[in-house]
Amino acid sequence: MADRTYAYDLVGQTGAPVNQQAYRMEAGQLWRQYIIAGIANIAIASSGYCMGWTSPVNLKLQQNGTGNPLGEPATMDQEAWIGSLLTVGAIFGPFLGGFAASSIGRKWGLLSTAIPLFIGWILIAATKNIAMIYAGRIFWGLGIGMLFTITPMYCAEIATDDTRGALGTFLQLFITLGFLLIYSIGPYVSYSIIAYVGIIFTAVFVVGFFFMPESPFYYLSKGDRESATACLAKIRGRSHQGVQAELDIMAADVSASMQKTATIADVFRGSNFKAFYISCALVFFQQFCGINAVLFYMTNIFEAAKSNLDSAVATIIIGAVLVVASLITPLVADRLGRRILLLISSCGTAIGLVLLGMFFTLADNKNPVVEKMSFLPILSLVLFIVTYCWGLGPLPWVVMSELFPIEVKAIASPIATAFCWTLTFFITRYFSKIALALGMGGTFFIFAGCCVASFFFTLFLVPETKGKSFQEIQDILAGKSSKS
Template sequence: MGWTSPVNVKLANVTTSPLDEPITADQEAWIGSLLTVGAIFGPFIGGFAAAKVGRKWGLLSSSIPLLVGWVLVAAATSVAFLYAARIAWGVGVGMLFTISPMYCAEIATDDVRGALGSFLQLFITFGFLLVYGIGPFVSYDVIAYVGVAFVICFDLAFFFMPESPTYHLIKNDKESAAECLMTIRGRSRAGVQAELDKMSAEISASMEKTATIMDVFHGANFKAFYISCALVFFQQFSGINAVLFYMTSIFDAAGAGIDSAYATIIIGAVQVVASGITPIVVDRLGRRILLMISSCGAAVGLGLLGMYFLLSAVESSVLPSIGFLPILALVLFILTYCWGLGPLPWAVMGELMATEVKAVAAPMATAVCWTLSFLVTRYYGPIASAVGLYTAFWIFGICCVVAFFFSMIVVPETKGKSLQEIQDILAGKSSKSEKA
């Protein structure tokens, strides 16, 4: 996902590019945005795999399009190879973003489910930092080899992980579910029996009828779906992917007094640190308050960034004295984005959606996310050129302001609640914890 930031610079220079000629601005926009096109279709493949072969094997199968993408990148002799690679990567990313929150929500206990769901964003930021850290200083080919190595490491490590107990219970295989739960909890059969019985009863109740697409648009299911879609809308229209995909270009355009390669490393490090905070505090503070803090901070950061580029456009005399502002604004934006808008839409999606509709609804919501991401990444450049970078960042900032009020008014708090209690809240019933 962060590959384009250092690689676009290499592709623009014929001496560092594997292609015969430098890429054009339009080709750069397509290279950035085609990952999101593949990611629109990936969730449906991932949802099908999760339902048919399980969460574990669904996640392992995502490595196929990821490896195909890296091989195409390594073998690229024309921009068509890069287009195909980005689409392949997108399919793999779409599968991962669908199945990973599902798997995390299903193996976690109620008190750590938010933290575990937040790890998705944390490890994404490690990936960004890796490519920001090595990308400017190694060859184009070395980046591809590192990518292949990480996919292989994932396959070798995750092969030994257990399946989700929920998947086995859905398939009416209680013994396999017990084995998985014993492995995950590190307890004996007697130690997990109470939890297993509770999970089995909840799933039996929820699986009384087979879920269809139409079930997603009724009652509590629809409320969970539209909240999930709204959260991924705000996530994408915070402008995060435009910032991350084109970060090097933004620093170059800002003319900040620091090499863009080092500036992106600073931002990547901030992402990792900020994303490491969320798993620690999310089950203490709750989802809603973190979403509100995140959207507020992101709006301020984007506002400052827009102000800098407005002053740049009018050639203000104060510009030389505020060369630090783009980095400060981006640090604030990334820091607060990683506290809430980044990880929590995925964690909340895994919590809100009922078990019987999750395999249908989660791919739809994830596809909505990546459709929005395509629109942002593909048209950010042309729109910024037409109306100015400052206008583009202010539009993103306004979306973050709306996200603040949506989180405050509409998003239910799921901290410490069981999946069944969350469904009761969505259906307008009082949960046990609320009664207490």
């Protein structure tokens, strides 16, 4: 019996005996998790393309002539609605995503996000008036809200404990790839071509992800162990026998969760509420560091700064920095841990925003030193974006996917995600007006203050989840000692 143990010894709860020796002997193929998660996140890259769409397209909509499908320049108020209406759809998308994930599964839930994305792109491509752009942005938002709910859930459930952080940070990496693509081609191609590329992007995701496996947790929740075995074997690159030990652990987690029927009220009780307010606070700081205001209005910021560098080129540089910085996080998220990266990120974004605020304050006061500091907006944005990509960007989604127990996740995650997009709506809708009232400098100082608050919140209240099983994380939230 030396080679046999119990799921209790591995995850802190009773379960069927598992063959530990077989589990160790069959190493499997770790790369499969990364490939599957990467294909799942192609849709997230498409989301980044949709979200960054306003940066080059706003300039096209301000022009007269054939390049503007509206036939006349868009007003400042119309531009604000174009930027913010995506987030209106994204507020409701998480609830559709949570329902789809629990009823038809994580895989088919993700594939169903292509429906609103396709509708949105068709409306954008066929635009004849501003209402069609508004409608297209809302449909994009529905799809994006669904994606931001289901994708972290799917990646967390296919990952092993020691790769869950890396796979969770794929969301940030792939969304920046989408931003880089739109920033790179947007200024140089027509409005219609931008839309056709978006349609192709979504189609590539549908075709690729169609052949990917379902989450084994979903099959176990439906009592279908045979299908769970088959998909876990595919994900791990092991035989059916070689995944039985891990499947026993998953089954024990699911079995304990299925004994409870979660309601909305359960989200606000005990350790669930602690997970909920931590998740909501992290997405609050993620949004109120000002990232979406910066990304949605990147070109406008460079033009306002009167940088010597062409605004389109500067935007491409920032997009490239986004991607390179996001490549680092998957490599270190499971080594350094979530807390230290969030602390570094909060400090770095605060410094970058303070520098940006100083530049615009000096510019507003017509200080002559500004002419010698035209490099500062790019330098500050690079610092801001690099450190954002290390922590505040990806890790709130990683932590959210880890903190909630299985039976609560499908209810709590959509609420927290909808809260995130509600904040995004207010920021993108009113950023221009606040910047006019307070000045760009004052606006960036407010965002910097939120980053400082994020540092202290993380320092005192966010638990470390690196390398912990789902059950161990629940024990930490409940204040119990956890078995390794």
